[in-house]
Amino acid sequence: MESSTTQLRFFQHIKSLLPPNTSFVDAIADLLNISNDSAYRRIRADKPISFEELQKLCVHYKVSLDQFLNLQSDAFIFTGKLGNEVNFVFENWLQEVLRQYSIISSFEKKHIYFLLKDLPFNVHFEIPELAAFKCFVWMRCFSGYQVDKGIKFSFDYPGFEEHNAIGQKIVNVYNTIPTTEIWNTEGINTTIQQIEYYHEAGGLVSRDQALILFDKVELLVNHIEKEAEAGLKFKIGEQPNQASPAYRLFNNELILGDNSLLAELGDMKVAFLNHSFMHFVGTRDKTFTTAIFTNLNNLMQKSTLISASDERDRKKFFNHLRDAIHKRKALLT
Amino acid sequence: MQINNAQVLFFQQIKSLLPPHISVVDEIAKVLDISTDSAYRRIRGEKPLSFEDMQKLVVTYKVSLDQFLHLQTTGFIFAGNLGYTSGDFVVEYLDNMLQQFEFMRGFDHKHIYFLPNDIPPFAYFQVPELAAFTFFYYKKSLLHLEDMKEMKFSVKELNEEHVKLGIKVQASFNHIPSTEIWSIDTINSILRHISFYRDTHVFETKEDIICVYDKLDGLINHLEKQAECGLKFNHGQSPAKDAAAYRMYHNDLITGDNCVLAEIGDKKVTYINHNLINFMYTRDEDFNKYTLNTFMNAIRKSTQISLIGEKARARFFDCLRRKIQVQREAINHY
Numbered sequence A: 001m002e003s004s005t006t007q008l009r010f011f012q013h014i015k016s017l018l019p020p021n022t023s024f025v026d027a028i029a030d031l032l033n034i035s036n037d038s039a040y041r042r043i044r045a046d047k048p049i050s051f052e053e054l055q056k057l058c059v060h061y062k063v064s065l066d067q068f069l070n071l072q073s074d075a076f077i078f079t080g081k082l083g084n085e086v087n088f089v090f091e092n093w094l095q096e097v098l099r100q101y102s103i104i105s106s107f108e109k110k111h112i113y114f115l116l117k118d119l120p121f122n123v124h125f126e127i128p129e130l131a132a133f134k135c136f137v138w139m140r141c142f143s144g145y146q147v148d149k150g151i152k153f154s155f156d157y158p159g160f161e162e163h164n165a166i167g168q169k170i171v172n173v174y175n176t177i178p179t180t181e182i183w184n185t186e187g188i189n190t191t192i193q194q195i196e197y198y199h200e201a202g203g204l205v206s207r208d209q210a211l212i213l214f215d216k217v218e219l220l221v222n223h224i225e226k227e228a229e230a231g232l233k234f235k236i237g238e239q240p241n242q243a244s245p246a247y248r249l250f251n252n253e254l255i256l257g258d259n260s261l262l263a264e265l266g267d268m269k270v271a272f273l274n275h276s277f278m279h280f281v282g283t284r285d286k287t288f289t290t291a292i293f294t295n296l297n298n299l300m301q302k303s304t305l306i307s308a309s310d311e312r313d314r315k316k317f318f319n320h321l322r323d324a325i326h327k328r329k330a331l332l333t
Numbered sequence B: 001m002q003i004n005n006a007q008v009l010f011f012q013q014i015k016s017l018l019p020p021h022i023s024v025v026d027e028i029a030k031v032l033d034i035s036t037d038s039a040y041r042r043i044r045g046e047k048p049l050s051f052e053d054m055q056k057l058v059v060t061y062k063v064s065l066d067q068f069l070h071l072q073t074t075g076f077i078f079a080g081n082l083g084y085t086s087g088d089f090v091v092e093y094l095d096n097m098l099q100q101f102e103f104m105r106g107f108d109h110k111h112i113y114f115l116p117n118d119i120p121p122f123a124y125f126q127v128p129e130l131a132a133f134t135f136f137y138y139k140k141s142l143l144h145l146e147d148m149k150e151m152k153f154s155v156k157e158l159n160e161e162h163v164k165l166g167i168k169v170q171a172s173f174n175h176i177p178s179t180e181i182w183s184i185d186t187i188n189s190i191l192r193h194i195s196f197y198r199d200t201h202v203f204e205t206k207e208d209i210i211c212v213y214d215k216l217d218g219l220i221n222h223l224e225k226q227a228e229c230g231l232k233f234n235h236g237q238s239p240a241k242d243a244a245a246y247r248m249y250h251n252d253l254i255t256g257d258n259c260v261l262a263e264i265g266d267k268k269v270t271y272i273n274h275n276l277i278n279f280m281y282t283r284d285e286d287f288n289k290y291t292l293n294t295f296m297n298a299i300r301k302s303t304q305i306s307l308i309g310e311k312a313r314a315r316f317f318d319c320l321r322r323k324i325q326v327q328r329e330a331i332n333h334y
Helices: A005-017 A024-032 A036-043 A051-061 A065-070 A090-105 A121-126 A128-141 A160-174 A185-200 A207-230 A286-301 A311-330 B005-017 B024-032 B036-043 B051-061 B089-105 B128-142 B160-173 B184-199 B206-229 B285-300 B310-333
Strands: A075-079 A110-115 A179-183 A247-251 A260-265 A268-275 A279-283 B075-079 B110-115 B178-182 B246-250 B259-264 B267-274 B278-282
Touching (some): A005 A024, A005 A036, A005 A065, A024 A036, A024 A051, A065 B051, A065 B075, A090 A110, A090 A160, A110 A286, A121 A207, A128 A160, A128 A207, A185 A207, A185 A311, A260 A286, A279 B075, B005 B024, B024 B036, B024 B051, B089 B110, B089 B160, B089 B259, B110 B285, B128 B160, B178 B285, B206 B310, B259 B285, B267 B285
Parallel strands (some): A110 A179, B110 B178
Antiparallel strands (some): B075 B278, B110 B259
16 A cells, blocks of 8 residues: 555654653543554554544644645645734734744844835834824724724823833833834825825814824934934934944835835744735745845835935935925815 | 535635635535545535645645634735746736636626826826736836836837737726726826936837826826716726726825725725735635724725815816826927
8 A cells, every 4th residue: 555655754744743741642542532553554554544534633733734734835834813803903903013033033133124115104103293103103004903983083092001112012022133224205194194184084183283293204204314414213312332233224225115024033934924014924935025026126126225325316215205294284274 | 524614614605715606515526636526525624624634725725724713813815926937928918917806707696896106007007008008017127127227218119919908907896886096196206207208219210208297197197087977987988887886085184005905795805005016815714804994084084076066076076187288388498
């Protein structure tokens, strides 16, 4: 009888998950409710296991068959949390962002590459008023989030303190990771349009609040300009120091990014793709991350580096962002 | 003889992924390289599938076994191309798209939801000059093809094969009802590409730039007509009696991400754009359900500008035309 090498590998994989002092055959026989002889025949792949047995084994030993069977295929396994569509918990989403950045930060060799169409979402936490507004917007964008649509925006809405506390942690962790960002002057459009939208949408954001928000966006832009000038990441209101990680900013006038992110963790790479507005799915698939990395390198070669050097282009770039804010602000005054 | 019920259900799932006219037995026999009799025995659950057979099937049909067996994981299987072979990129790209649309057309119920970040590429295919410009941009600036380095763009150099194939793709797409959520920034990408190539002297002549702007204007007018009728039809024609529905929404709150959700029969497929040019897809039920909810949430925050909302529609399309006009005026300095 021809043995299934994949079935053999599957049982070897399960064996590797057991504590060394456990009898593998006994464990399989107990779980599948079969004799030890029958268990042996399955472990040796003399007898194929049924779907029902496979299900029992995978559930019990928490084995992902997709990961196990697709490793050699052209499919990619992505992981990510979608949240509960009925009772979405925004704090859990924030905690997940913090967790992912913390994992990256824990590596000695680390780097984040961000191909952006908007300002990096986490930088809004640098300024509490912007953090409050973005949380207000994001919560409404998650499909499962239950919210009273008529509730007006407030800088200190119930729950803001908790959101801001997690946001501050995100900023602190993000600022420990050397980063390369590729964006262009359109990157500011989304935030500006969101302020306008909620101001016009039944005045959920008042005129005075909108004016404050435009000022805060400008403050954030000024801070990012300082980071770009220094070529280093640091918190707003602080100065860079010797431990500050590198910050590279590229302006690509031709393409608008897609908010995808590639993280280097030691010798490994993880690609995160943005979907459903604020969710991310990630993969460690080597072929996929290599393709993303190659594309990023190509884009960087075609872009203008405006951090640490090229003062003229940097000034032009950030003045363009400030002009965009001033124009929209003028419409309110 | 013991019947393996889960195995029977597994084959039923595979069957649901095939176009209605395909014989599941022939398909399975071909994939597993066995006789149709042997395929029958496996489909009926009389003979257990080996791990190798299972692997061949999940890889071929991109079926999630975790989902099928209700295993608690946070993984989603995506499939798609990472690159293109050394042949004609445009033919490969269009063929691939045509296959997907033709597959969807085989089903009674089909619908495409699209949240574009830029004008949907298939909209360009009905205007050969715009299609040529888009493919020029893909090859030169996204795929960075070596032979495109010094290449200049001219509307005179249209490839007949690409034009025909593009129109075929567009015609196929026009048979599928769709819902698109646009913002006034959806047009920015192509305008940015035109102005970048204008500033870097990539256009062969000034007339080429004018032609691209003219054609873009024409396309916007056509899309407005489609929105007005709430129906899809080919550029320069009138809607047919059996024309597919076209629903268009305006939303400036959420920027598009080129995400596509296709309803095919009672199944759903989500396509995610990556590396700016490629798409990968998943049939994961939870993921697709979530994507549909996201679309519905976006629609709730949007203004319908197809069929109804004449004033909002006119304002929206005027805004797009104004953007083109502002850029067109800069040609005088070329």
